[in-house]
Structures are given as C-alpha cells and as structure tokens.
Amino acid sequence: xxxxxxxxxxxxxxxxxxxxYQSKHGHVGSLPFLNTLLDATQSAVxxxxxxxxxxxRRMALREEENIRLKxxxxxxxxxxxxxxEAVLENKRLKELLKLRENHRNYVAAARVVSRGSGxxxxxxxxxxxxxxxxxxxxxxxxxxxxxxxxxxxxxxxATMLWVSDINFSAAVRIQDSRREAVLSGTGSRLCVLKYMPxxxxxxxxxxxxxxxxxxxxxxxxxxxxxxxxxxQGIGGNFQxxxxxxxxxSAKLEEVIIVR
Amino acid sequence: MKYVxxxxxxxxxxxxxxxxxxxxxxxxxAVLIVFYAGMRHGENKGLLTGLLVGFIEDxxxxxxxxxxxxxxxxxxxxxxxxxxxxxxxxxxxxxxLSLFVLTLADNTIVVLLKTVFDKxxxxxxxxxxxxxxxxxxxxxxxxxLRPGHVD
Numbered sequence: 001x002x003x004x005x006x007x008x009x010x011x012x013x014x015x016x017x018x019x020x021y022q023s024k025h026g027h028v029g030s031l032p033f034l035n036t037l038l039d040a041t042q043s044a045v046x047x048x049x050x051x052x053x054x055x056x057r058r059m060a061l062r063e064e065e066n067i068r069l070k071x072x073x074x075x076x077x078x079x080x081x082x083x084x085e086a087v088l089e090n091k092r093l094k095e096l097l098k099l100r101e102n103h104r105n106y107v108a109a110a111r112v113v114s115r116g117s118g119x120x121x122x123x124x125x126x127x128x129x130x131x132x133x134x135x136x137x138x139x140x141x142x143x144x145x146x147x148x149x150x151x152x153x154x155x156x157x158a159t160m161l162w163v164s165d166i167n168f169s170a171a172v173r174i175q176d177s178r179r180e181a182v183l184s185g186t187g188s189r190l191c192v193l194k195y196m197p198x199x200x201x202x203x204x205x206x207x208x209x210x211x212x213x214x215x216x217x218x219x220x221x222x223x224x225x226x227x228x229x230x231x232q233g234i235g236g237n238f239q240x241x242x243x244x245x246x247x248x249s250a251k252l253e254e255v256i257i258v259r
Numbered sequence: 260m261k262y263v264x265x266x267x268x269x270x271x272x273x274x275x276x277x278x279x280x281x282x283x284x285x286x287x288x289a290v291l292i293v294f295y296a297g298m299r300h301g302e303n304k305g306l307l308t309g310l311l312v313g314f315i316e317d318x319x320x321x322x323x324x325x326x327x328x329x330x331x332x333x334x335x336x337x338x339x340x341x342x343x344x345x346x347x348x349x350x351x352x353x354x355x356l357s358l359f360v361l362t363l364a365d366n367t368i369v370v371l372l373k374t375v376f377d378k379x380x381x382x383x384x385x386x387x388x389x390x391x392x393x394x395x396x397x398x399x400x401x402x403x404l405r406p407g408h409v410d
Contacts, residue, residue, distance in 0.1 A: 004302045008336050011306060012329060019325040019376040027323045034318060041274055 095143035096254050103141075105218060105259040108132040110140075112252050113157065122162035122185070124148070124252060129156040137216055140255045145222035145246035146170070146210060147255050160255070163223065163245050164191050171214035172223055175207040183208060183223060183243060191224060193241040200239070202229050208243050218258060222246055268292055269312055273319065284392040289316055290365050291400055293331045294358055297338030298406045305335030323377050330368035334361045342406050351402035358401030359394045366390035 022028055100106045108128045116123030128134050130153050140147040140160045148168065152159040161168050168185035172193070179200055181193040196202060206226040212219030228242035272288035279286060289312050297305025309331035316327040342349055342357055367390065373380050380386065 004306075004336075007303060008306060008332075011310060011332050015325045015329040015332075019323060019372060022323040022325065023376045034315060038270075038273060038319065041270075042278070045274065045278065 092143075092254055096256055099141065099143050099256050103218075103256065103258050107138060107257040107259055108134055109254065109256050110134075110158070111254050116159065122165035122168075122187070122249065123151070124160045124162065124249075126150075126158045126160055126255065126257070127156070128257065129154050129158050131155050134158045134257055139217050139221070139258050141221055141258060142247045142252065142255050145224065146217065147247050147252065149216065150257065158257070162249055163247070164189055164249070169194075170217050170223070171211045172208050173211040174202065174226070175209050176203075177201070177206070180211055180213065181208075181241075189245075189249065190227070191243040191245060193226075193243055194238070196239050196241050197237065198231060198239055202226055202239070202241050204229060265292075265296070265308070269315065273315065281396055282392060284389050284396070286396045287362055287365065287393040288397075289313075289327075290331065290334055290362050291358070291397060291404065293335040294338045294361055294401075295404045297335035297340075298342050298404060300339070302336050302339040305339040306332045307335070309333065309335030322373065325376070326369045326372035329372060330365045333368060334365050337361060337364070349406050354401035354404060355398045356401070358404070359398040362394040362397045363390055366393060 018028075096109055100109060110126035110128040110132075113125045113127045116125065126134075126140070134150060134153050136150055136153055138150045140149060146163055148160045148162045148165070149170075150158050151161045162185070163170075163183075164185040164187070166185050166187040168191075170183045171180065172183040173180045177200070179196070179202075181196050183191050184194050185191055193202075193208065204226055208223045208226065210217040210219055210221040210223060224243040224245040226241055227244040228240075230240035232240075269289065269292055272292055276285050276288050293305065293309040293312050296308035300308075310328050313326075313328035313331035314324065316331070317324040320327075338357070338361060341347055342354070347353060366386075370380055370386055370390075381389075
C-alpha cells in the first residue's frame with residue numbers, strides 16, 4: 001500500500017516538474033505519428049459515414065424540394081385557374097358586347113347576382129334595376145338565346161323569370177317550317193310547345209325562335225331546339241313537343257336586357 | 260493481445276471523441292477506459308493506464324504535456340482504491356456516482372493544472388457546463404463497468 005502511494009506521489013512530482021519545465025521553456029513535443037494516424041482514421045471514418053449517409057441526406061433534400069415544388073405548383077394552379085377564369089369572362093363579355101351592338105333595343109347588360117330563394121321558382125336576381133332603365137316584362141337574352149323575362153324590378157335589382165319556369169310562356173315559331181306555337185315552361189329544365197297539331201311535321205333538332213306575336217319578346221331570338229316529339233300527345237288534338245333551351249340555367253352569369 | 264485490445268479501445272475512444280458531440284460538448288470517453296482499468300486491475304495499473312492515456316491525449320492536443328497525464332493517473336488510481344479495494348461495496352448506482360465524481364475530478368484537475376502552468380482553457384461558465392455535461396454523459400456507463408470481484 002505504501003509502495004502504491006509512493007508511486008502516485010512520485011508520478012505527481014514528476015508531472016509537476018515536467019509542467020514547470022514546460023511553463024518556462026515552452027511545450028515539449030507532441031505525438032505527430034499518432035496525430036497523423038488519428039487524422040487519417042478520422043478521414044476514413046468520415047468518408048465511410050458520408051457515403052452511408054449521403055443517400056439519406058439526398059432523400060431528405062429531395063423530400064424537402066418535393067414539398068417546396070408541390071407548394072409552388074399549388075400556387076401556380078391557383079393562379080392559372082384565376083387566369084383561365086379571366087379569359088373565359090373576357091370571352092363572355094366580348095360576346096355580350098357583340099350582342100349589345102347587334103340589338104337596337106338594348107337596355108342594359110346585367111350580372112346574375114343569385115338564384116331566386118324559392119325552391120320551386122326558377123328565377124334569378126340581376127344587378128340592374130329601374131335606375132338603369134330596366135322595366136317589368138323586358139326580355140332577357142344571352143349570346144346563346146332567350147333566357148327569360150323581367151318580372152319584378154327595384155331601383156338597383158331586377159328579378160328574371162327563367163324560360164323553363166312553369167309560369168313562363170312565349171310566342172315562338174319553328175325556324176325551318178315557320179310554324180307558330182306557344183312555348184311554355186315545365187318547371188324542370190325543359191320547355192314544351194303547346195298547340196302543335198298532329199299533321200304538323202316536327203323534327204328533332206328543329207330550332208325554335210321567338211315570333212314576336214305576343215308583343216313581349218322581340219322576334220328572331222333563338223330559344224332552344226326540339227329534343228323530343230310524341231305524336232300521340234298527352235291527349236287532345238295536339239302532339240307533345242319538348243324543347244331544350246340553348247342557354248343552360250346552371251351556366252348563366254351575364255345577360256343582356258332588351259326591350 | 261490484451262495490450263492490443265486496450266490500445267484499440269483507447270484509439271477508438273479518442274476517435275469517437277473527435278466525432279461525437281452532445282449539446283456541443285465532446286464526451287470524455289478516455290476517462291471511462293482509465294476508470295475501468297483501475298477498477299479491474301488495481302491502483303498501479305490504473306495509474307499507469309491513466310498516465311499513458313493522458314500522455315496520448317496531451318500529445319494529441321496543442322497544449323502542454325502533463326495535465327491529462329496527472330488527472331487520468333489520479334482517476335485510475337482512485338477508481339481502484341475506492342471501488343475494488345473494499346473501501347466501498349460496489350452497486351450500479353455507486354458505480355454511476357463514482358464515474359460522475361471522477362469525471363468531474365478529472366476535468367477539475369486538468370483545468371486547474373492548465374490554469375496554473377499554462378493558461379485557463381476557457382471561461383468559468385463554459386468550463387462548469389462542459390465538466391457537468393461530460394460527467395452526466397459518463398455516469399450511466401458506471402452501472403455497467405463492474406469491478407472484477409462483482410463478476
């Protein structure tokens with residue numbers, strides 16, 4: 001035990017002397033061989049760990065880039081959607097402008113604000129009213145054809161009755177045969193031609209236009225095409241002719257109001 | 260063969276010290292080897308192992324030769340004296356506590372010697388933080404590094 005303590009004591013003294021010497025004369029040599037060996041090993045280990053971790057790092061980078069690109073793509077798609085919408089709106093407005101130029105009885109161009117609140121009514125609210133010259137019973141058209149008529153007006157808004165509403169009717173004629181008839185709404189998305197006699201030959205696809213005889217609608221406005229004919233009719237002396245309006249109510253956005 | 264294994268362990272510890280950091284603190288793995296050597300092989304071998312490992316550490320550092328030699332030597336000696344010498348009965352918790360204290364002692368001795376004979380190795384706060392962190396990192400190993408008589 002004493003020898004062990006003596007050894008420790010000797011070591012402490014020796015190290016103290018060594019350090020005292022170094023503090024006066026500068027540090028004694030290092031271990032260049034061991035340093036080189038350790039550095040070389042560190043370098044080798046680094047290259048091995050790098051080569052092992054590189055694929056994972058690349059994957060992480062790609063994942064990061066993927067997320068970034070996806071975000072960018074989402075942004076671009078949104079922007080593209082907006083641009084597309086602007087292009088379509090531009091196209092629609094150009095058509096409306098052309099329609100306005102072609103109609104001498106032009107009153108106002110209106111935007112559809114909303115659908116009518118009634119579940120059974122097929123009406124739309126337009127953003128033009130008496131202040132813009134709009135009045136009851138005026139005709140509402142689109143570049144595709146007849147849309148309806150004005151049934152109620154306030155200063156800034158008007159209510160339009162859709163062409164296929166059950167309360168809607170208009171004097172029309174078949175374009176090819178020039179046969180007159182009365183077009184009525186059915187409450188669904190279709191209309192029917194009333195009072196069409198059996199002997200009258202009506203073909204599917206015949207275009208139906210306003211005749212102007214009812215003194216509400218100007219003549220020559222396309223309304224729709226004949227989509228179904230039942231010569232047996234629904235009883236009585238007339239055949240059943242179904243007309244599909246050219247203008248789809250679900251796609252109604254801007255309209256022209258004419259007298 | 261035994262010496263080759265010890266040298267390899269020392270080399271690996273030094274290699275690992277250069278590659279691993281925890282919260283910016285490099286672990287003091289060399290003290291584990293010295294602690295184990297002292298615990299398994301007694302005071303003299305613990306002391307000599309500590310001197311050798313410390314000498315290598317000092318040699319690899321840019322500083323003076325001596326502080327790590329003395330600190331590790333004392334750690335090797337004390338590890339044997341306390342743990343395997345019958346002074347205390349070894350338990351895993353005691354092993355952890357010993358390693359914590361001895362790592363702290365190793366750092367304290369090195370800092371003191373460097374301060375006295377060379378220059379302080381850093382600011383007080385950073386020295387305390389590094390020492391405590393190294394001790395905390397080493398402490399769990401004390402539960403697994405058992406003295407020979409426990410096996």
